[in-house]
Amino acid sequence: MTMLWDASWNVGIDVIDAQHKRIVEYINALETAITHQQHAVIGQVLAQLTDYTESHFAFEESLQQEVGYEYAIPHQATHKTFVARIKKYQTRHDAGEDIASQLHTMLSTWLVHHISRDDAAYVKAVHESMRHVLSNTKEDGWLKRSLKRFFG
Numbered sequence: 581m582t583m584l585w586d587a588s589w590n591v592g593i594d595v596i597d598a599q600h601k602r603i604v605e606y607i608n609a610l611e612t613a614i615t616h617q618q619h620a621v622i623g624q625v626l627a628q629l630t631d632y633t634e635s636h637f638a639f640e641e642s643l644q645q646e647v648g649y650e651y652a653i654p655h656q657a658t659h660k661t662f663v664a665r666i667k668k669y670q671t672r673h674d675a676g677e678d679i680a681s682q683l684h685t686m687l688s689t690w691l692v693h694h695i696s697r698d699d700a701a702y703v704k705a706v707h708e709s710m711r712h713v714l715s716n717t718k719e720d721g722w723l724k725r726s727l728k729r730f731f732g
Contacts, residue, residue, distance in 0.1 A: 581611070582608050582611060583604050583607050583608055583611070583688055585601055585604055588696075589692065589695045589696065591695065591699050591700060591703045592703060592707065593703065593706060593707075595639075595723065595727065596639075596640065596643075596699070599636045599639065600636075600691070600695055600699075602632060602636075603629070603632065603633060603636065603687075603691055604691070606625060606628060606629040606632065607629075607684065607687050607688055607691065609621075609625045610622065610625045610626070610629070610680065610683065610684050610687070611684055613625055613680070614680045614681060614684060622673065622680045623670075623673055623674070626666075626669065626670055626673060626683070627670065629666070629687075630663070630666050630667065630670060633662070633663070633666065634663060635730045635731055636730075637656075637659040637662075637663070638730050639726060639727070639730040639731070640655075640659070640699070640702075641655070641656050641659065642726055642729075642730070643706060643726070644656075644702055644705075644706075646709075646722060647702075647705050647706050647708075647709035648705075648709065649702045649705045649706070650705075651701065651702070652702075655698060655701070655702060658694070658698055662690065662694075665686075669682075669683045669686075
């Protein structure tokens with residue numbers, strides 16, 4: 581079933597919300613590939629999702645560091661655990677195993693829990709410390725520099 585963005589998942593940081601919505605698009609692309617039994621496309625989506633998610637995590641971690649979020653290290657550990665998990669799915673897929681439905685379920689559940697639990701925890705710190713940084717969209721501002729650095 582197509583995953584529709586729920587406004588309750590918004591963390592209130594536009595750039596982070598946009599990145600989360602992009603991850604939902606990857607989850608939906610995976611579902612489409614599953615429906616059409618496109619093994620090669622599943623692998624492509626998985627690789628793209630992994631790459632994008634790693635960039636998203638690096639962006640979040642940079643933001644947390646910028647605001648001095650006190651639980652940045654444990655949050656980073658959840659990111660590392662997820663990346664290791666997703667790479668295991670990639671290895672299994674590359675070996676010919678049908679992991680697509682299991683992967684889709686895991687991603688859908690994980691994303692919602694990660695946003696509502698892990699990301700919600702750092703949002704307050706960001707809002708308190710970064711209002712000026714996130715609203716500064718000048719080329720030399722932190723936001724533009726970081727988006728360019730992590731997303732090309």
